[in-house]
Structure formats: C-alpha cells, structure tokens
Amino acid sequence: MSKSSPPGFCGLPNNKTDYTQALTVILPVPFDKTSTWLKGADKGPAAIIEASSYLEFYDIETDSEVFKKGIFTAKPIDAVSSPALIKKTDSAVSKYLQDNKLVVTLGGEHSVSIGVIKSYTEHYEDLSILHLDAHADSRDSYEGSRYNHACVIARARECTGNIVSVGIRSMDASERSVVDSKRMFFAHMIHDSDKWINRAVNLLTDNVYITIDLDVFDPGIMPSTGTPEPGGLGWYQVMKLLSSVSQSKRIVGFDVVELCPSNAKAPDFLAAKLIYMLLSYIEVNKPRYTRAPT
Numbered sequence: 627m628s629k630s631s632p633p634g635f636c637g638l639p640n641n642k643t644d645y646t647q648a649l650t651v652i653l654p655v656p657f658d659k660t661s662t663w664l665k666g667a668d669k670g671p672a673a674i675i676e677a678s679s680y681l682e683f684y685d686i687e688t689d690s691e692v693f694k695k696g697i698f699t700a701k702p703i704d705a706v707s708s709p710a711l712i713k714k715t716d717s718a719v720s721k722y723l724q725d726n727k728l729v730v731t732l733g734g735e736h737s738v739s740i741g742v743i744k745s746y747t748e749h750y751e752d753l754s755i756l757h758l759d760a761h762a763d764s765r766d767s768y769e770g771s772r773y774n775h776a777c778v779i780a781r782a783r784e785c786t787g788n789i790v791s792v793g794i795r796s797m798d799a800s801e802r803s804v805v806d807s808k809r810m811f812f813a814h815m816i817h818d819s820d821k822w823i824n825r826a827v828n829l830l831t832d833n834v835y836i837t838i839d840l841d842v843f844d845p846g847i848m849p850s851t852g853t854p855e856p857g858g859l860g861w862y863q864v865m866k867l868l869s870s871v872s873q874s875k876r877i878v879g880f881d882v883v884e885l886c887p888s889n890a891k892a893p894d895f896l897a898a899k900l901i902y903m904l905l906s907y908i909e910v911n912k913p914r915y916t917r918a919p920t
Contacts, residue, residue: 634699636902637679648696650905651727653718653742655703657711657734664852670885670897671702671732677891678898687869688906695909698727708737708773715741723749723879728908730901733883735852736763736775739837740782742881746835747785750878754788754831756871758864759839760813760855762797764804775852775884778837780804790829792816792867793842793859813857820866827870834871836880836904840897850893852886861896865903872907880904 634643635652645651654671683693703718705711715731719742722729731742736759747753757763763779766772772781782789789806795813797805809829816822841851844858871877885897 633679635675635678635697636681636683636693638693638697643698644696645698648698649728650697651722651729652697652699653703653729653731655715655731655734655738657705657738659708664886666886667733667735667852667884669887670734673887673894674732674885674897675699677894678902680895681898681902685903685906687903688910690906690910692902692906692909708771711738712741712744712773716745719745720749729879731881733881736778736839736883737773738883739778739881740773743782743835744785746879750833752831753786753833753835754790755782755786756830756834756836757789757791758793758842759791760793760795760841760858761853762791762794762801762805764801765798788831790826792826795857796855813859817857817859820863823867823870826867827874830871830875832876834875834877836877838880838882839884840882841884848893848896850886850888850890851884868904869907872911877908
C-alpha cells in the first residue's frame, strides 16, 4: 500500500481536496534567504497548515462552511535564491490562475510575494494591492539585493501603481520620497479608530490582491515574526478591514507571510484562522462579482 500524502490545509480529506473541483489553492513557499533578524520563516507554511487542522469548519461570523468549496494544498515551492524563487512562483501561480483558482500563498519571508504579485498583475486588469504590514518595504535594494524582504513593495510598484498600505509603523528615511502618504495608513494614526477603513477601501480598484505580513498585528497577539514591531493592529480591526474589502471589491488572491514559529502555538493558529475567515468573507460576498481576467 502506498503511503498517503500528509493532510493539507484544514486537514481536509481527499474528497475535499481534488484540484479540479477546488475553489482555492494553498501554495506553501518555505523560503527564508533574505531575512535580516530572526530566522525561521521557512517553517511558517508547515506550522500554519498544522494549526489549520484544529480549525472549526463552521464560521460563526459568515454563517458558512467555505471548506465545502474545496481547498487544494499544492506541493511546497523551494528555491536556492530569490531570482529562482520569483521564476518558480510566477510560473506556478500563472498556471493556477489560468485554471481559475484563487491562490493563497503561505510564506516564508515577505519576498515570496514578489513573483506572486507579478503573476496576478499580468492576469487581472487594473489590479490594486492592499498591503498589511508593520514596515513600508519600499527600499529599492537592501543588503545588496533588490529582492530582499525589505523591497517587496518597491518591486510591486513596478507592476502596479495602485498600492494601499495599512499598519505601517517602521521605515527608513530613504523610503519617505517614494511612498504615497495618501495611500499610507500609519498605525499611530489609525489604531484608535475605524473611521479610516472606508477611505482605504475606496482607494482600491475592483480587483484586489492582498499581501499580509503578520507583523501588521500587535506583537502582543503575534509575537512569532522575524521583525516584530510594537504598536500593531488588533485582530478585530484587521478583520473589519478585510470584511469591508470583500463586501465592495473582488479579492482575487492573497498571501500570508513572515510567520516565524516558536513554542507558542497561538500565533500559528491566528494565521490559520485569518486565512480561513478571509476565504469565508470572499465566498459569501462573491455572488456580487464575476472574475475579469485580461
């Protein structure tokens, strides 16, 4: 008897993970070559998938069970360098998009998003990016590399000019001249109110890709990141933003990156629940929209 494959996201049985029937593809990318402080983000995808086995399939807020739409977990993408990673992720994601899948990429460090964003901007017209992060990630290069995790949004701007950043509370002086302050929602300006959410959502185009660096959350609830920053956002504030986006825009894909697992399991579960709830938001609001690939 052949050895069965390990369970995928949510620990789903085989009859719920058939690729042809699945709405969503979970793409693990255990890459951690350019992290500049704490290492271990390459263990993030596996930790998220393991924690997801303990999720309840029924989501209270949306009164739904999105797992019934099928969630296929792809084989992890490995690479020896950032250029090789970008090429591999671009190729893999392009195929999934051609098959009309919603791709959820699990990092790994934030640089894994570069190739994914490239694929999405080539596939969808007028794509905007919602960037949740503690850091601006807008350096043109860092430590000799244009593909460092600190350069993700700089590379994304080469693909689309419509980027909205939320939760930022750390950046280098060199980034001041390249960021658009009208599209930058600094944590110290939004932490005590939700009034900014509608303004942020209205800046987005109809097609939205979301990149979520887990250090956008306050380290009190998300300590397991490579570059933790004090003063982050809370769970319900982030979820209210994501819910609001799903209600008025078409979320075509997203990534969750920078989980650096430790002995504490609550952060792993937070990441898994974040993914499941965002998928639930997308599904319950999807009837309002149809896909519009280029």
